[in-house]
Amino acid sequence: MFFRSEAEQAFDVDVIESPIMDTVIKKSAAVYSGEPMWKDAQNGIRTINFAKTLSSETARLATLAIKITIEGSARAEWLQKQTDAVFFSIRKWVEYGCAYGTVVIKPNGKTLDVFTPDEVLITDYDNQNITGMIFKDTYTQGKWYYTRLEYHRFAEEKQGEETVRPYYISNRAYRSKSPDSIGDPVALKDTKWSELMADSPPILKANGESLDGPMFGVFVTPQANNVDKSTPLGLPVYAEALEELKDLDIAYSRMTGEINDSERIVLADDRLLSPAGTPVNKVNPGAAATKNLPKYVRNVYGDGPDSFYQEINPTLNTEVRVKGINALLSQIGYKAGFSNGYFVFDQKTGMVTATQVESDDRRTIQYIKDVRDQLEKCMDAVYYALSVYADLYGESPAGEYEVTYDFGDITYNREEDRARWWNYVNAGKVPAWMYFVKFEGFSEEDAKAMVEEATPKEDELFDSKYKEE
Structure with missing residues (x-):
């Protein structure tokens, strides 16, 4: 300072x-x-x-x-x-x-x-x-x-x-x-x-x-x-997880490095790549063949015109590496104060957090x-x-x-709350307009008007009954 x-x-x-x-x-x-x-x-x-x-x-x-x-x-x-x-x-x-x-x-x-x-x-x-x-x-x-x-x-x-x-x-x-x-x-x-x-x-x-x-x-x-x-x-x-944070960065870097290096490679004799009848350049073998090749093709000079062609398709250890990364995430999260498994790495979506903290997740x-x-x-x-x-x-x-x-409840789940409130409406414990205000974004005035319009009037009920008779 x-x-x-x-x-x-x-x-x-x-x-x-x-x-x-x-x-x-x-x-x-x-x-x-x-x-x-x-x-x-x-x-x-x-x-x-x-x-x-x-x-x-x-x-x-x-x-x-x-x-x-x-x-x-x-x-x-x-x-x-x-x-x-x-x-x-x-x-x-x-x-x-x-x-x-x-x-x-x-x-x-x-x-x-x-x-x-x-x-x-x-x-x-x-x-x-x-x-x-x-x-x-x-x-x-x-x-x-x-x-x-x-x-x-x-x-x-x-x-x-x-x-x-x-x-x-x-x-x-x-x-x-x-x-x-x-x-x-x-x-x-x-x-x-x-x-x-x-x-x-x-x-x-x-x-x-x-x-x-x-x-x-x-x-x-x-x-x-x-x-x-x-x-x-x-x-x-x-502060307690600096060593694990270092290990996490190394593990993630190794995994992404492996992915970046996993491109398919084709090794081919230059005579296999030359058009039929094209003479081979004896001074600079492969000179004609190396023009405009796909980036994954490597030109090599073999013992004979048909002697060498090989494809290399690296095998990824992603699944094993992800398990190791998740083990580190669990340890880091626990040391920081979170419950085990709060932080998870998913291969499709990347680094994510648990979508909901369950009620028994007392540590978090x-x-x-x-x-x-x-x-x-x-x-x-x-x-x-x-x-x-x-x-x-x-x-x-x-x-x-x-x-x-x-403060908000960190165990809160909106969809569960929505379903619970709709059950309240069906059971007659709360008016329907309150549900529409809380979950559908209506103003109180608009919600009450909508509910009133959708509710059959008493005269309409008697008329309907009379018509049926």
Whole structure:
């Protein structure tokens, strides 16, 4: 992290260093971006980037049909607006957290910024809860690269006989001609961050008490960090399966390499390929025969005109290789938290996931529940930080708010639900219009009108009976 020394000097603080986690973060970033250390084009080792698949699938299930509702006051309405503005980014935030082990979400006064571990420095934490952090923000203008370091922390100060912990935010800006260097200090007024203060006044509650937490939220993966037990950072969801991910890439590369090399080959004497009566070029045998040949035909020079013709049809070991790949997928998925057999490779459709998580697949269900709990904890902290900003800048009236998180059932199957609801209709337990609204896309008004039109009127029933008699 090339900005560490400048950050320590600018804010006169010691960053909490974890060389082991620095290595993990760099390795994770490379694996997630599709550039793992075992990738080797010269030896035909490619990557299918299954680490991305693991992170993406975890985030997809964790945020499946997510709904966040905030109620209780005008402050709640304002927080709901902030949520709605970034709603479709939540899944991406969770994926970054799964890929890097940690992601930090911080309000900036206008919206929410997201930081991966390679963009922050930890300065203080208490019982695995980060309370002090330096954030790196950048932008480019012309030939210049601008960087801003934003330092959040609590401080202990005496107020009479009592000790309070005001919260401070400090900003420093830098300018460089290289993206790999933070460069030299520059005044905030000469950057796009001109509205920010270099050092904020002490931030406290309206009653003078200390804030309940920092002005950012942290999402970490639920598994314990066995690489560095002292750090509050989490591990990528695939951290335990790096060796298997390497084996998977090798196995897949070998299989596709074999398929690519499996083209039929015909070896034929050049005299077999020459038209009848065409003389053979003694100086350059096969010169006449090698013109305009199919690419699978190889011209050879045999002992006699009819002495050599051979077809080579390589036999593929695809079925055996797929079994090996599926064994690796099962092991990788299990180490990442999924149930055995969740990930499957099919020869026809490629890499797929199970179409439905069965009710007895408790491991996957519990794993996703743990991820959702971490997301709720993070978002609760984000809402608190937003509320503090609202107080500081008068964005909305003060007031209580209650956050409700509603997640989709990962065992849900739409066709089963459709059949169940139709049985409810047939049994008279729910009106038919509700079925058409829920499963056929009708508006409530149109569905009710359609059902009413299709229902025989009482007079029509009597008329029909009279006619039959």
